[in-house]
Amino acid sequence: MSLRSSVAITAGRTSYWFLHNFLHGGTALPGKITLAIDPDVLQDLAKNYETVIITGTNGKTLTTALTVKALKAKYPQVLTNPSGSNMKQGIVTAFLTSQKTKSGKNLAVLETDEANVELVTKYVRPKVFVLTNIFRDQMDRYGEIYTTYAKILAGIKLEPTATIIANGDAPIFNSVALPNRLIYYGIDAQEDKEQQALPNTDGLLCPKCQHILHYKKISYANLGKYYCPNCDFKRPELDFSVSKIVQQTPQSSEFIVDDTTINLHIGGTYNIYNALAAYSIARFFAIGSSLIATALNDNDEKIFGRQEVINVDNKEITLILVKNPVGLDQVLEMIKTDPEPFSLAVLLNANYADGIDTSWIWDGRFENLPFNNIPNVLAGGERYRDISFRLKVAGVSDKQFLERESLTEVLEALKKMPSNRIYVLATYTAVLQLRKLLASQGYIKEGME
Amino acid sequence: MNLKLNVAHLYGDLLNTYGDIGNILVLEYYAKQMNVELTSEIVSLDQQFEESKFDLAFFGGGQDYEQVIVSKDIQNKKEALTFFIENDGPMLAICGGYQLLGEYYISAKGEKIAGINALPHYTKSQDNNRFIGDIIIKNSETGQEYHGFENHNGMTFLGNGERPLGTVISGHGNNGEDKSEGAIYKNVFCSYFHGPILARNGELAKRLLLLALKRKYPTSDFTQQEQLEIKPTY
Numbered sequence: 001m002s003l004r005s006s007v008a009i010t011a012g013r014t015s016y017w018f019l020h021n022f023l024h025g026g027t028a029l030p031g032k033i034t035l036a037i038d039p040d041v042l043q044d045l046a047k048n049y050e051t052v053i054i055t056g057t058n059g060k061t062l063t064t065a066l067t068v069k070a071l072k073a074k075y076p077q078v079l080t081n082p083s084g085s086n087m088k089q090g091i092v093t094a095f096l097t098s099q100k101t102k103s104g105k106n107l108a109v110l111e112t113d114e115a116n117v118e119l120v121t122k123y124v125r126p127k128v129f130v131l132t133n134i135f136r137d138q139m140d141r142y143g144e145i146y147t148t149y150a151k152i153l154a155g156i157k158l159e160p161t162a163t164i165i166a167n168g169d170a171p172i173f174n175s176v177a178l179p180n181r182l183i184y185y186g187i188d189a190q191e192d193k194e195q196q197a198l199p200n201t202d203g204l205l206c207p208k209c210q211h212i213l214h215y216k217k218i219s220y221a222n223l224g225k226y227y228c229p230n231c232d233f234k235r236p237e238l239d240f241s242v243s244k245i246v247q248q249t250p251q252s253s254e255f256i257v258d259d260t261t262i263n264l265h266i267g268g269t270y271n272i273y274n275a276l277a278a279y280s281i282a283r284f285f286a287i288g289s290s291l292i293a294t295a296l297n298d299n300d301e302k303i304f305g306r307q308e309v310i311n312v313d314n315k316e317i318t319l320i321l322v323k324n325p326v327g328l329d330q331v332l333e334m335i336k337t338d339p340e341p342f343s344l345a346v347l348l349n350a351n352y353a354d355g356i357d358t359s360w361i362w363d364g365r366f367e368n369l370p371f372n373n374i375p376n377v378l379a380g381g382e383r384y385r386d387i388s389f390r391l392k393v394a395g396v397s398d399k400q401f402l403e404r405e406s407l408t409e410v411l412e413a414l415k416k417m418p419s420n421r422i423y424v425l426a427t428y429t430a431v432l433q434l435r436k437l438l439a440s441q442g443y444i445k446e447g448m449e
Numbered sequence: 450m451n452l453k454l455n456v457a458h459l460y461g462d463l464l465n466t467y468g469d470i471g472n473i474l475v476l477e478y479y480a481k482q483m484n485v486e487l488t489s490e491i492v493s494l495d496q497q498f499e500e501s502k503f504d505l506a507f508f509g510g511g512q513d514y515e516q517v518i519v520s521k522d523i524q525n526k527k528e529a530l531t532f533f534i535e536n537d538g539p540m541l542a543i544c545g546g547y548q549l550l551g552e553y554y555i556s557a558k559g560e561k562i563a564g565i566n567a568l569p570h571y572t573k574s575q576d577n578n579r580f581i582g583d584i585i586i587k588n589s590e591t592g593q594e595y596h597g598f599e600n601h602n603g604m605t606f607l608g609n610g611e612r613p614l615g616t617v618i619s620g621h622g623n624n625g626e627d628k629s630e631g632a633i634y635k636n637v638f639c640s641y642f643h644g645p646i647l648a649r650n651g652e653l654a655k656r657l658l659l660l661a662l663k664r665k666y667p668t669s670d671f672t673q674q675e676q677l678e679i680k681p682t683y
Contacts, residue, residue: 136466144512144514145512146512146514197462199458199461199462199465199470199491200461200468200469200470202465202466202512204463205463205515205518210494211494211495212462212493212494325468356581356582357598357600357643357644358598359467359468359471359643359644359645360467360468361468362468362470362471362648363465363468367474385682385683386648386649386682389648389649390471390648392478393478
């Protein structure tokens, strides 16, 4: 290790120790300090690790957490970067603060932003790339799905001997021939039926002949058992597949992979994909399916915290971050399965971190919600007018509808809602503002983690 | 009498990037308030545009890749679309749809992509820049203000016989130079607004629906529909 690297690493570790012990924070700053002293420090830090990079639009954080959980069933030391810290500084911090094992494998599982894959790959030499999905995400920043995939590929092309573990139901991951070994996972739970995706779905062109793809099964959006009616392009053979989805509620999913039943303590078909990715990675690292299932079945609050349940004066408020059309639509599909009566609030902001364009709310099919059984529907946040009209067009009646701009008023209205269960869907800055408010009233502790 | 309107959603499975489906949902919403049953059908690759089947057409915007595929396919629909437009068929075209109705557009990569030349505008590209942000325009004929969000690399210049949808009050508009935004030609309304455009501009939705109703049912009285009050939504 060069002197420069060791100075950089020492400086970073010291700042982490300080921040962590005195300020209870510090996920990006130590990495930033280290990088300022030695920009190539990751190369030294990541040596002797077998690294898994997890990237894609949706599901990176939970897939990473579940993967770490599953890998720990066999390998006690697994390094990872904390939730959301997926830019370069956060990754440097993760390596700085981990303990290496003297014997056995050192594994690193890194949630990596799509635009950062190339940069991180240069330093950490990953053994596995995991590709969850690519959907439209805050178009004012990264642009089209093909551009996003090109960014990921720029990283993968640096490491032709790495294995790719990809969502086989996503046509885009079968669109470019690569020398890498490929492992595909997917969902095969329905009977085959000839069908096409819904009209507002992205990424439906056959990459070989540019005809519209058809499907035999669709999980959601453009994910499924696709085929081109005009050429031989079709979903690849799956190495790991969900053969049956036994039961889904907003709080749980029971499904079968390779004859192994998994009981996941979180709802949503998108989370079945996340768990399936974790399962596939663990199998790649030679862990048996029953060990993996036991790890995934564990109701670990730290992992499932993204979907946060907060008790406010005996009302059970589930706070869910929504940030892009496919994510929103999947959340709506999930809450629809709740057998208990519930109310709904949608809080829309349009700051830079939320995406400044609110047009994506029209791609969530609010129309499919059972509004007859939802006593109250509230529109709130800085852009409450946009979401109000969206909800009215979806069929919300005036008598069940509430409109509140300020979050203080939103919270007061939530407290008075007739149902005990309330789902609050909020964009990023609205989640932060609401959590701050809830903390100031003593319902939760301050901070995201 | 049962009033019915059928909407052609041109390439709805390919050009749908900015909540374009919202325009169809909003048309349904106001149509219902006018006691009109509104249906919509996707007309996409390798399909004919059977103009006699449709009372209204909507043409959205998409990603560069999809738009290039559409620009090739739409040449086979050029005649039928031009016939529909010249015979006062009402249409709403946004972003890519707007560009493809014109002579051509230059993509962000610098390629010249042919339109169908049904309308006389053309579109150039900007170097490494997009017009992004909230926009307000005013239509001089109706005095109505339209509110929206624009996000486009293209700079569109109108031709003879076209007038702008509005004059820019704040924002960039067609090209950032001449203060025009969008285009009107016969009963075709074009714009760079998404958000989607009809969600914040119910008056425009009403205008399109009335044009379609009067064209389809020339002898009927639409006083009741004309009186529909549009509440502000922005």
